Amino acid sequence: MASSDETYSRADAEDEIDILRRVEDDVVDAIQNAENEDVLEYLIEDQELDSVHDGKRGLGAVRKAVLESSIASDRLKRIVSLRGDETPEDILVPRDVERNAKVALEAGKPVVLYGPTGTGKTTFAKQLARETGIGYTLNTATPSWTPSDIIGGVSPDYTGDDLSYRTKLGCVSEAVQRARTFDVEYGVILDEITRADISKIFGPLYTAIENPHQTIFETDEGETIELDERVNIICTMNMSDRTVNELDNAITRRFAMIELDEYEEDKRRQLFKDWITTHVTDQSDLVDSDILRLFERDYEGINHGHEATSQGAIMRFGPMHYRDVAVFLGVACREGGEYEHDQTAAVGQAFRTYVVPRLLNSAAFPQMERIVQHYRALNDEFDEFDLSPAAELAERELEQERRQMGSYDQ
Incomplete structure (x- = not known):
């Protein structure tokens, strides 16, 4: 290891990499005495010694040394600071x-x-x-x-x-x-x-x-x-x-x-496609295009209303909820999954679990009536899936609300 008053080169780091993987203090010294950013890039980008000593995430001695370094670029500081962060890179908001x-x-x-x-x-x-x-x-x-x-x-x-x-x-x-x-x-x-x-x-x-x-x-x-x-x-x-x-x-x-409200239609559709491809396609026999059409029809009916009934939007409801539906379907319908042999039923159960409760959570009585109508109509439209669990949950909540309103009127 180079002494503290000597600069530390890329060649030094490559020669001593086995020691650096074992000894945290030596990595910190190497960062503090690095002759240029190329040394830091080798230690952090190529060898990921911050993960070796500090773990997958969090601020440890190695990451702190990089952040305190006068020769580390903002790009390299961002790498150590965001290590383990799985936030998507693509920004899809308007x-x-x-x-x-x-x-x-x-x-x-x-x-x-x-x-x-x-x-x-x-x-x-x-x-x-x-x-x-x-x-x-x-x-x-x-x-x-x-x-x-x-x-x-x-x-x-x-x-x-x-x-x-x-x-x-x-x-x-x-x-x-x-x-x-x-x-x-x-x-x-x-x-x-x-x-x-x-x-x-x-x-x-x-x-x-x-x-x-x-x-x-x-x-x-x-x-x-x-x-x-x-x-x-x-x-x-x-x-x-x-x-x-x-x-x-x-x-x-x-x-x-x-x-942050409406997504552009093409970006929203791409979100739906990505989730279906990632979570559903390889795990089930469900047809991607059918799931995509259901997501689109459900989203449009809630946010913009149904042309057939000339009714407007039920409420504002974002597209991110459908990721949970896609994940549920992938797990439920995979080999050995709870719905492996009953995949059409899994779709209705996914909506019953993730979408309908979130709609009902902020719905006023007239909106609850519309939610029931919406899922009845979807169940009639999509022969490929059994959406009755979603409609039945909305109906039960609506009936309970009616009973409560009746008791208040007495």
């Missing part, structure tokens, strides 16, 4: 949605991606974070969230003999600290923020956005945290049960509101 979100972040505005369930908001949030920084953290909101989950707070420390208290960074403060430490652009995703009380949890963040140089948190070590222009804040919001007009003005004034 072009104006992608452009508006990127412009907002470049202008220093936090972003809220909002729209109906199943429109791929979380996937796009991760893609956006990847495109605009070298890494990101994903944090899913819960009803118990408080401002400390965003900014930071005090939490009990049970590690010593006596109970003590320490400051703990929130997800935004943690992103700021990481951007500072490695001098990089970094993303923080706050997913499904409608699960929490937005006005409550975002109060200190609103103040920080208005006054970016104001300290929002101080660690036990005396480090002050202020919002940093290198940190991109990206939120997602399910709008199936509310509209933008119902939101607190505080968030719409401080965040760029980016609606």
